[in-house]
Amino acid sequence: MTAHIGRAATRPPGLGDIEAWRSLWRPAIRDIRLGHGTWRCTAPRSILIVLVILLAAACGALPNQPATPSPLGQTGEKVILPTLVRTSPSMASATPVSPTGTATPPPSPTATPVSDTPTARPATQTPTPLPTSVPASKTPSPMPPTPTRTPTAPPPTSTPLPPAVSLRQGSVVVAAYPYDQYVTMVMTPTYTMSYPRLDWQAYEAASPRPTPRTFSAIIMENEYLRVTVLPDLGGRIYQAIFKPTGHNIFYQNPVLKPTHWGNETQGWWLAAGGMEWCLPVDEHGYEWGMPWGYRTAQSSDQVSVTVWDTQEGGRIQARVTISLDAGRSYFTVSPRIENAGGQAVRYQFWLNAMLASGGTNHVGEATEFILPTDQVTIHSTGDRSLPQAGQAMSWPRYHDRVMSLYGTWRAFLGVFARPRAMAGFMGAYDHAGGEGVLRIFPPDVAPGAKLFGAKGLDESQWTDDGSAYFELHGGVTPTFWDYTTLAPGGVITWSERWYPYLAIGPVEAANDQAALSLDAVQGGYRLGVAVTRPLSGRVILEAGGREIWSQAVSLTPAQPFVQTVSTNAGSVALRLVDEQGRVVIGQ
Numbered sequence: 001m002t003a004h005i006g007r008a009a010t011r012p013p014g015l016g017d018i019e020a021w022r023s024l025w026r027p028a029i030r031d032i033r034l035g036h037g038t039w040r041c042t043a044p045r046s047i048l049i050v051l052v053i054l055l056a057a058a059c060g061a062l063p064n065q066p067a068t069p070s071p072l073g074q075t076g077e078k079v080i081l082p083t084l085v086r087t088s089p090s091m092a093s094a095t096p097v098s099p100t101g102t103a104t105p106p107p108s109p110t111a112t113p114v115s116d117t118p119t120a121r122p123a124t125q126t127p128t129p130l131p132t133s134v135p136a137s138k139t140p141s142p143m144p145p146t147p148t149r150t151p152t153a154p155p156p157t158s159t160p161l162p163p164a165v166s167l168r169q170g171s172v173v174v175a176a177y178p179y180d181q182y183v184t185m186v187m188t189p190t191y192t193m194s195y196p197r198l199d200w201q202a203y204e205a206a207s208p209r210p211t212p213r214t215f216s217a218i219i220m221e222n223e224y225l226r227v228t229v230l231p232d233l234g235g236r237i238y239q240a241i242f243k244p245t246g247h248n249i250f251y252q253n254p255v256l257k258p259t260h261w262g263n264e265t266q267g268w269w270l271a272a273g274g275m276e277w278c279l280p281v282d283e284h285g286y287e288w289g290m291p292w293g294y295r296t297a298q299s300s301d302q303v304s305v306t307v308w309d310t311q312e313g314g315r316i317q318a319r320v321t322i323s324l325d326a327g328r329s330y331f332t333v334s335p336r337i338e339n340a341g342g343q344a345v346r347y348q349f350w351l352n353a354m355l356a357s358g359g360t361n362h363v364g365e366a367t368e369f370i371l372p373t374d375q376v377t378i379h380s381t382g383d384r385s386l387p388q389a390g391q392a393m394s395w396p397r398y399h400d401r402v403m404s405l406y407g408t409w410r411a412f413l414g415v416f417a418r419p420r421a422m423a424g425f426m427g428a429y430d431h432a433g434g435e436g437v438l439r440i441f442p443p444d445v446a447p448g449a450k451l452f453g454a455k456g457l458d459e460s461q462w463t464d465d466g467s468a469y470f471e472l473h474g475g476v477t478p479t480f481w482d483y484t485t486l487a488p489g490g491v492i493t494w495s496e497r498w499y500p501y502l503a504i505g506p507v508e509a510a511n512d513q514a515a516l517s518l519d520a521v522q523g524g525y526r527l528g529v530a531v532t533r534p535l536s537g538r539v540i541l542e543a544g545g546r547e548i549w550s551q552a553v554s555l556t557p558a559q560p561f562v563q564t565v566s567t568n569a570g571s572v573a574l575r576l577v578d579e580q581g582r583v584v585i586g587q
Contacts, residue, residue, distance in 0.1 A: 006283075009516035031333055050491075150546075164326035167303040170217040172230060172238060176256035179203065188265070188286075192315040192341060195286035198258055198268040198313045211256050211466070211537035218296060218305045224329040224557050229322055230274075230383040235292030235307030237275040239320060240331060242435075242500040244558035247359025249437050249500045250274045251469030259462045262288075271462035273469065275498075275551025279309065279318045279337070280347040282480035287318075300327040313340045316347055316486065329557035330499035330512060337476070337493070339486040346483040350475035353498070361467040365407035368453050368506045369470075370438070371395065371415075372423035377479060382411030382456055392418055404506075405452060406470070414452035420467075420478040421449035425510040427528065428470065434503050440512045441474055448475030473537045477549070497532075503560045504528025508574075514585040518574045525567040529576055531555045537578040543569035 182203040183196040217238070218229045228239040240249045252273040262269030263283040270289050278285030280517030292307040304323035311317075321334040339345050357364040376395045378387050387393045393415065396404035403409070417426075421443040428451075429436035443449075452472035459466045476492060477484050486492065497512045505528055507515040514535070517528035529539055532554045541549040548569060553561050553576075 016366065021418065031457075035326075057413050059315075081369075111347055164301065165220070165222045165298075165303045165324055167218065167220050167298050167305070168229070170219045172215045172217045172228065173212050173258055174272075175254060176213040177208045177210050177258060177479055178206075179208075179256070179258045179270075182206070191280050191345065192284075192349070192448070193280070193286065193310070195266055196290065197266060200260075200267070203258070210257070210272065210586075214216075214258070218294065220305065220324040220331075222304045222324050222326055222328070225324060225331060227322065227331050229294070229305050229307065231294040231305075231307055232291045233272060234276050234288040234290060235294065235309070235320065236272065236277070236288070237333075238272075239578075240498075240500075242329070244502070245359060245435065245500075247435065247500075249355060249498075251354040251356040251361060251467070252462050253467065253469075254461070255464050256463065257462055270461040271354065271469070273353060275353045277307075277309075277318055277320055277335070278348070278350040278475075280316050280345070280349065282348050282350070284352065285348075285350070315341050316345045318349065320351075327533055329497075329501075330497040332495055332497050334495040335489065335493065337486065338491045339488055342488050344488060345486050347486060348475060348477050348480070348483055349492075350450075350473050353439070353472045354469045355428065355437060355472060356467070356469050357428075357430035358435040360433070360550045361469075363406055363453060363455070363468050363470050364432050367406040367470070368429050368431060369396075369404045369406070370425070370427040370429065370436075370506050371404065371417055371449065371451060372425065373421070375418040376415035377418040378454070379414035379416060379450065379480060383409070383413060385410070386413070406455065408454045409453060411456040412452075412454050414450065416479045417449040418478075420447035421474075425507075425515075426451070426472060427507070427510070428472065429506045431505070436501050436504075436506070437472075437498065438501060438507065438510050439472060439474060439496060439498050440510060440513060442494050445492070445494040446474050446476055446496065447478050448473065450479075499532050499557075501530040501560065502558070504530050509585060511585055514576055516574050516585055518572070519562060523568075524564055525572060526564045527562070527574055529553065529555065529561040530557070531560070531576075531584075532557055535578060535584065537576060537584065538582055539563075540577065541565055541567070541574050542573045542575070543567070543571065548572070 005441065036054070071096055078274055086130045108425035135166070179198060180196075182199045184199065185194045186197045187194050209477050211323055215230045218231065220227045220229070224243050226241040226243065227237060230236055230238045239252065241247070242249060250273050253271055256270050256272055258268045260268060261271075261283070263281050263286065265281070266286055269284050272289075276284065278287045279287060283454045287309050290309070292309055293311065294305055294307045297306070302323055302325050304321050306319060306321040308319040309317060311416070317338050317340055319336040321336075322331075323332045323334070325332070333351065335349065335351065337347075337349050356362060357367050375392050378391050380389055381433055386398065393403070395415070396402060401408045401415075421441075424443050425438055425440050426449050427436060450471070452471040452473070454468060454470070459468055474496065499512075501507075501515055504515065504517040505519065505526075507517050507528075507530075509516045513532055516524070519526045525541070527539060534554075536554045537552075538550050538559060539553050540547055548567060549565050551563070555561055574587070578582045578584055
């Protein structure tokens with residue numbers, strides 16, 4: 001028979017009368033089985049009615065409880081309640097995380113640590129827990145613990161991905177001799193500018209010792225580079241860390257120590273390292289150690305800092321923008337020289353990069369200079385077997401010596417591309433470490449290309465730890481003996497790009513997208529391709545205008561391509577094309 005649940009008028013036994021309940025339950029539950037929404041039994045109707053009445057009364061006697069959703073859905077699947085993900089302090093660190101997810105190598109042990117002080121941002125607020133569908137109750141019904149798991153990545157709505165490029169304030173601490181206590185400002189009427197001149201006699205008589213000095217810093221960062229600019233030290237680029245290696249491409253002097261080098265009218269200079277701006281005369285200019293003004297800019301795909309020597313009128317001025325693009329392994333340098341005076345000015349402007357081999361803070365014997373020219377003009381040398389200042393020398397070989405290889409040098413040497421730079425790139429490559437650096441520039445605007453190495457000189461002239469460097473200069477005149485003229489109100493500006501590269505050797509061709517090396521070896525050619533952005537395409541080798549070999553490649557700045565191809569072709573050409581077949585670079 002089917003029993004319909006109802007309420008009877010008869011009062012059931014009291015809740016404490018256990019034996020009375022048992023006498024009712026035993027016959028009633030003897031043959032009960034669960035049906036679809038009904039109870040079917042063979043017990044007498046009266047007993048069942050009493051039982052139902054008693055159960056209903058007992059329920060009515062219980063305290064009122066709010067409805068609690070079942071942890072099971074209608075399909076019987078377990079419902080996992082959403083959990084609020086909170087960002088822990090370690091996850092909210094101000095230090096940018098590489099968007100690629102790979103660990104950033106530590107900086108070179110020789111690099112001065114840069115203290116990162118993030119730019120001001122709103123204080124992190126603790127998220128308010130989201131309301132659930134279960135109302136609060138004094139005695140909540142017991143529920144099974146909600147299964148949780150650690151997400152592989154934070155939800156994008158709660159923790160945004162780190163930016164592809166970032167810019168922040170920081171500081172750099174460098175040991176420095178007290179040179180600033182012994183300088184006086186001198187006015188040059190030719191350029192209507194003041195510069196510091198060091199009183200060498202008083203300085204040396206004081207037996208100076210270095211002490212720590214703190215410089216404010218601007219740190220720019222993307223997936224491949226971390227670039228540090230010091231506005232108060234001539235607005236120079238101080239560091240450029242290549243993340244795949246963790247190496248600083250620049251020389252970095254651990255101490256700021258005056259040298260007797262520099263322009264003869266100023267009489268001193270700091271071999272601080274990095275890249276400096278040299279205006280308005282040769283040999284490092286006048287303003288390499290003075291405070292420069294600066295302004296920063298930031299967008300989703302580029303960050304930049306612009307430094308300037310002065311905003312006063314009546315004189316020649318320099319303004320340099322250093323920028324970093326997302327997804328590129330180069331940084332861009334954009335000088336702007338303006339004559340704000342009322343008279344034409346004869347001047348020079350050079351940028352000077354002080355570099356070292358493969359993060360060693362030294363110049364290795366296996367360093368090879370990349371200067372695409374057949375001849376150079378000697379600027380200075382301590383090697384009497386070479387042509388002397390102002391004279392021409394064949395390049396890269398002079399007689400039986402490969403002069404592009406630092407290991408063949410017998411003394412210091414400085415040379416200019418003769419008669420001027422033509423190819424639009426220059427650089428250096430360390431065969432021992434497998435690392436190189438390239439400068440890509442417009443030679444029609446900046447025809448000066450100079451390199452210098454201090455081989456054989458006493459390092460104590462510029463440092464206290466025996467470290468050494470070489471220099472790559474670029475300028476608006478072919479040599480230090482040449483001047484150019486800027487009319488009143490005249491402006492000259494250009495952009496060039498610098499980037500580190502790996503493994504492929506000294507290059508035969510380079511632009512701001514890629515670099516190629518091509519060397520004849522026994523039975524064929526050794527090919528090398530390096531890129532400044534992730535790129536998929538094909539490397540193609542041609543002979544007589546016909547393709548003789550090609551290979552699909554997928555490259556990144558950290559993953560160059562090197563391969564030896566067997567062929568008996570006597571003359572070949574190498575090029576790189578992208579996935580659409582467009583030429584990226586071709587020789």
